[in-house]
Amino acid sequence: MPERQSSPGEATAPPEPDITESARSAGGDPVASGDARPPSPVRTAERAGGGGPAPRPAPRPAPEPQGDESPTVRTPGRAPARRPANGEHPNGGPANGHGPNGHGSNGHAPNGGALHGRPADGAPPAVRGAAHRPSPAARPAPAPHPPADPRPPAAEQRSGESTTVVVPVTAASTADGEATQMLPRTAPRSPLGTADDAATERIPAVAAAPRPPLPPPDAPTSIGLGGTDDTDDHDGTGRGGRSGRGRRRVLVLAAVVGAFGLLYGGDLLLSSGSMPRGVTVAGVAVGSMSMADAGERLRSEIGARVGAPIPVTVGDVRGQIDPVAAGLSVDWAATLDRAGSQPLNPITRITSFFSRREVGVVTVADPTALNQALDQLGPAVDREPVEGSVRFEGTQPQPVDPQPGQKLDVVAATDVLQRDWANGGVVALPVTELPPTTTSEDVATAIQEVARPAVAAPITVVGEKAVRGTVTPEVIAASLSFQAENGELVPELNQQAIQDALTSQMAASENPGRDATFDFSGGRAVVVPSQDGRGVDYEATVNAMVGVLGRPDPREVTAVYAEKPAEVTTEELKALGNPEVIGEFTTGGFAPDSGVNIRRAAELVNGTVVQPGEVFSLDATTGPRTAANGYVEAGVIDNGRSSRGIAGGASQVSTTLYNAAYLAGMTLLEHKAHSFYISRYPAGREATIATGAIDNKFRNDNPTPIMIRTRWTPTSVTVQIYGQRKYEVTGEFGPRTNPTQPNEVTIPAGEDCHASNGAPGFTITDTRTRRDVDTGEVSKETITTRYNPAPRVVCED
Numbered sequence: 001m002p003e004r005q006s007s008p009g010e011a012t013a014p015p016e017p018d019i020t021e022s023a024r025s026a027g028g029d030p031v032a033s034g035d036a037r038p039p040s041p042v043r044t045a046e047r048a049g050g051g052g053p054a055p056r057p058a059p060r061p062a063p064e065p066q067g068d069e070s071p072t073v074r075t076p077g078r079a080p081a082r083r084p085a086n087g088e089h090p091n092g093g094p095a096n097g098h099g100p101n102g103h104g105s106n107g108h109a110p111n112g113g114a115l116h117g118r119p120a121d122g123a124p125p126a127v128r129g130a131a132h133r134p135s136p137a138a139r140p141a142p143a144p145h146p147p148a149d150p151r152p153p154a155a156e157q158r159s160g161e162s163t164t165v166v167v168p169v170t171a172a173s174t175a176d177g178e179a180t181q182m183l184p185r186t187a188p189r190s191p192l193g194t195a196d197d198a199a200t201e202r203i204p205a206v207a208a209a210p211r212p213p214l215p216p217p218d219a220p221t222s223i224g225l226g227g228t229d230d231t232d233d234h235d236g237t238g239r240g241g242r243s244g245r246g247r248r249r250v251l252v253l254a255a256v257v258g259a260f261g262l263l264y265g266g267d268l269l270l271s272s273g274s275m276p277r278g279v280t281v282a283g284v285a286v287g288s289m290s291m292a293d294a295g296e297r298l299r300s301e302i303g304a305r306v307g308a309p310i311p312v313t314v315g316d317v318r319g320q321i322d323p324v325a326a327g328l329s330v331d332w333a334a335t336l337d338r339a340g341s342q343p344l345n346p347i348t349r350i351t352s353f354f355s356r357r358e359v360g361v362v363t364v365a366d367p368t369a370l371n372q373a374l375d376q377l378g379p380a381v382d383r384e385p386v387e388g389s390v391r392f393e394g395t396q397p398q399p400v401d402p403q404p405g406q407k408l409d410v411v412a413a414t415d416v417l418q419r420d421w422a423n424g425g426v427v428a429l430p431v432t433e434l435p436p437t438t439t440s441e442d443v444a445t446a447i448q449e450v451a452r453p454a455v456a457a458p459i460t461v462v463g464e465k466a467v468r469g470t471v472t473p474e475v476i477a478a479s480l481s482f483q484a485e486n487g488e489l490v491p492e493l494n495q496q497a498i499q500d501a502l503t504s505q506m507a508a509s510e511n512p513g514r515d516a517t518f519d520f521s522g523g524r525a526v527v528v529p530s531q532d533g534r535g536v537d538y539e540a541t542v543n544a545m546v547g548v549l550g551r552p553d554p555r556e557v558t559a560v561y562a563e564k565p566a567e568v569t570t571e572e573l574k575a576l577g578n579p580e581v582i583g584e585f586t587t588g589g590f591a592p593d594s595g596v597n598i599r600r601a602a603e604l605v606n607g608t609v610v611q612p613g614e615v616f617s618l619d620a621t622t623g624p625r626t627a628a629n630g631y632v633e634a635g636v637i638d639n640g641r642s643s644r645g646i647a648g649g650a651s652q653v654s655t656t657l658y659n660a661a662y663l664a665g666m667t668l669l670e671h672k673a674h675s676f677y678i679s680r681y682p683a684g685r686e687a688t689i690a691t692g693a694i695d696n697k698f699r700n701d702n703p704t705p706i707m708i709r710t711r712w713t714p715t716s717v718t719v720q721i722y723g724q725r726k727y728e729v730t731g732e733f734g735p736r737t738n739p740t741q742p743n744e745v746t747i748p749a750g751e752d753c754h755a756s757n758g759a760p761g762f763t764i765t766d767t768r769t770r771r772d773v774d775t776g777e778v779s780k781e782t783i784t785t786r787y788n789p790a791p792r793v794v795c796e797d
Helices: 239-271 291-301 332-339 346-351 367-381 410-420 440-454 473-479 495-509 538-546 570-575 592-605 618-622 650-663
Strands: 072-077 163-170 279-281 310-314 317-321 328-330 357-359 363-365 389-393 396-400 405-408 427-429 431-434 459-462 468-471 480-485 488-493 517-519 526-528 533-536 555-558 561-564 580-588 615-617 633-638 641-646 667-670 697-699 706-713 716-723 727-733 737-740 744-747 761-772 778-787 792-795
Touching (some): 310 367, 363 367, 367 405, 367 410, 389 440, 410 427, 440 473, 440 480, 459 538, 473 480, 473 495, 488 495, 488 538, 495 533, 495 538, 592 706, 615 618, 618 650
Parallel strands (some): 744 792
Antiparallel strands (some): 310 317, 317 744, 328 363, 389 396, 533 561
């Protein structure tokens, strides 16, 4: 294809990739391969009078541009030429291989004359094709470009001067560089040719703008819209081919997306009105079934479960919950609606072909009944952490390592039970672990530094009047205990036990006192006057003994003495006037170890005088209920289960006092019944106590003081309230209502367990009527008590 010449400012078409390696001479002989002259970038026409075109040798790849040289074609400029017509040479001559006037079309004049600025044979070439230079081995190294010639722009050139244009030329090789070549461009000439025909000029290379880099292989494909840039190869670089390949990728992608969309829409349409694939409800597979068939199957399989006891585990404890008593039921319509909702997520629809999706039942629950059912599990599950301690076998200290406690997380358990109760399996209810504050290392330290030295020798108490008392290692071992405080085990001595051991030994050093009392032997109350005394202050003395427990023998403690005024004075009793028993109550049925604590609490209450308008607090009067204050470990009811704890049995004193105050007409301010009914107490008229947490308080609204007297025996405890009677009091119990049956819990082997048959829960009311003896005014108050069912406890072997 003939090469088109460019006008100034016009892009030049790239050269044909099949340029001949050497131009033929005027005589028709080819140039030798060793010729250093660069190959002509003009396609060789047939020889004058010859018989056909010359053969085309394969083009050599162009070398890379040197340095900053811009790969451009520099051509002597002229006015823009029109495009050739069919069969017409670009310069206007015929395209039959001959130029006008007999000139050859190969750039040579007849007889070897110069044409279009082509030098005659033997003259140095005026055209330099940088795109097809021979290899460095075949020619000498090219001379460097001459320095730039400061020449005016093409528009300012004078007549007769050759103009130049910079034309990018794309190499025929696969390299991405551009070649430069200098082509002569002739000015208008006479038919005979003149010297101006050969006017050529070599100009220095001008740097062209760098070509932008090709996009990476994974760059987005441009999509043509039918413009001029959508041809397959509009610039000869192959980029049009890449665009075509991009369009094919887009078409394939569009086809895939379209097919997927058709499949998705068809699947959604076909599954409409039926259950989604892979759906299970409470473990029952209903995927792809019709709504009616799914509902029938769910009622058939799940319906049989909803009336059966729900097996549950709470930590290591197993139990059962009655779903009817817990107020649990299934909303069948809502369950079908939730399970039958077709998922729109295409990923979910695809995975449904090979996986299952669980949808639980929609539960209707009665919050009050559900909480009550969970509360029944508390007695078997909840346990306080056990702090580390030291116990004694005789006089040998033994470690008691700390144990974590646990508590049923009722809020979380409510959610779990509503979600999983109809699944047909065991429901694991969550618990919260309660860690102890002490460690086994603390126990070992207490034994090494305190317990073992404490029982190594006796402690001598030195009193006044040269009186001495001795506390033996056996008494020390029975009195010593450890209390966890701020992560440490602090030693304590039971004051009452030490006092019992020293009272007789130290009596000779004391002046005993006496409280005022009433003597009723004559039929009327006579005040027996009080008397102050002086004696050993056992609280201070025992505290001093704690400080020497870790010391070696001999160990001595000086007894502390103090004035001991009467706790009940003559004046207080005289203020009562002519007192009588206005309230009295007795309870019994306790164990011997509980009896010790009942006796201690009764002693602390005995003789207390409550002035008009004054409030009595049992917790403040009998506390702290610790080993140091004379209490011992005994049986307790811990959340409906039998257990052991310090001051077990003190609640019996609380119940006895509550009833005495109830009958005396006192104003009842604060009390709390046990969570589980204890048969030896009157239902709905009893009170428990817990240090710092649960108290038993009443106020004396009588115009005169009252005095509390207690009496203890190994089988019973009695509380009497003396004063002036203001009210006649009666009480009436209501029927037991709202019975609730106990659940069953199983305690694993190895844990402390006391089997029991349990007891039903119920609700009861108690109405107290008070009639003012002076005015006859009657007032009533009703107290309602609800007892939880005590669980049936099964102990595993």
